[in-house]
Amino acid sequence: MGLIRAVGREAAAKKYDILSAMMAHALAGDPGDQRLVLRLMALITTRYNWQGDELAIGQREIARLWCVDERTVKRDMARLRALGWITVKRQGARGRVSVLGLDLERILLDTRPAWANIGPDYLARMGGDRPEAAAPPDTTVVPFRRPEIAPADGVWGRARAHLAAEDRALFDAWFAGLADGGTENGCLVLIAPSRFHAAYLRTHLLERLRTAVRRADGGIAQVRIEAG
CATH class of the missing domain: 1.10.10.10 (Winged helix-like DNA-binding domain superfamily/Winged helix DNA-binding domain)
Incomplete structure (x- = not known):
């Protein structure tokens, strides 16, 4: 968005x-x-x-x-x-x-979940779901259903579920590949699959990660991303 x-x-x-x-x-x-x-x-x-x-x-x-x-x-x-x-x-x-x-x-x-309560004109103006003309179904394509990300044990497990529910496409691209590296002195360590991946997260998505982690556990103040 x-x-x-x-x-x-x-x-x-x-x-x-x-x-x-x-x-x-x-x-x-x-x-x-x-x-x-x-x-x-x-x-x-x-x-x-x-x-x-x-x-x-x-x-x-x-x-x-x-x-x-x-x-x-x-x-x-x-x-x-x-x-x-x-x-x-x-x-x-x-x-x-x-x-x-x-x-x-x-x-x-x-x-965003409450925007629909205001009305469809508001949704369209804010870039939410827009009503579109229904297209005929393509019977030759089998729809792919992504598995639901249920809350798991631990801080990162709960944060993952929150991030997936918030923006599944972004989660699949950047957060799904992160591994839990444990916590150290109130800091959650996450292991990225590559240096590029880690650098991108630090530059563009670190605050979103911090917010999800804080909501999963208010005792975690920081997030550190390392390359695997």
């Missing part, structure tokens, strides 16, 4: 589309998810710089906006970081607040 950037001539419409995706996702979830997404949307609509992808606001200000205490702010911001929805661009120091960013691609990936 291509990343939607809310800049340019259609910036306003893109912002509404992203916020609509978050809204639909929240409404389809439990009260805890709804509250968390609503709080993030409050930060986005009041303090987020779309053009620069920057959110700079202190915990005390967030607590006032959310009508909660600062401990709740720390907990929910940690949850949003663990989801991969927000990232730390510059760590705060000497009285300066941290500058955060939004991972719009991750947000859209996570909210």
Whole structure:
């Protein structure tokens, strides 16, 4: 999926589309998810710089906006970081607040299952499933069914299932060939089949791997990819 950037001539419409995706996702979830997404949307609509992808606001200000205490702010911001929805661009120091960013691609990936609740026009606009004219079946071709990837034991087993469910084509191309190299001091080691494979994952897909692994086990903070 291509990343939607809310800049340019259609910036306003893109912002509404992203916020609509978050809204639909929240409404389809439990009260805890709804509250968390609503709080993030409050930060986005009041303090987020779309053009620069920057959110700079202190915990005390967030607590006032959310009508909660600062401990709740720390907990929910940690949850949003663990989801991969927000990232730390510059760590705060000497009285300066941290500058955060939004991972719009991750947000859209996570909210995609709820897009259909908005309507077919939204699906078409966002690049989701488009209704197409039915083609006559080709009776000479036997359809190939890829086996389901069920959650397995261990951190990597659970992360594999999540990655396969999220984007099966990407999983088959880049994640299926990874082997579990064990964990070391809160870091999961994955073994790639070649140096090129490992380099590509480090450059293009490392954050997606980290997010899947964190969701499988919140105690794993890092992922290291080595060539076999």
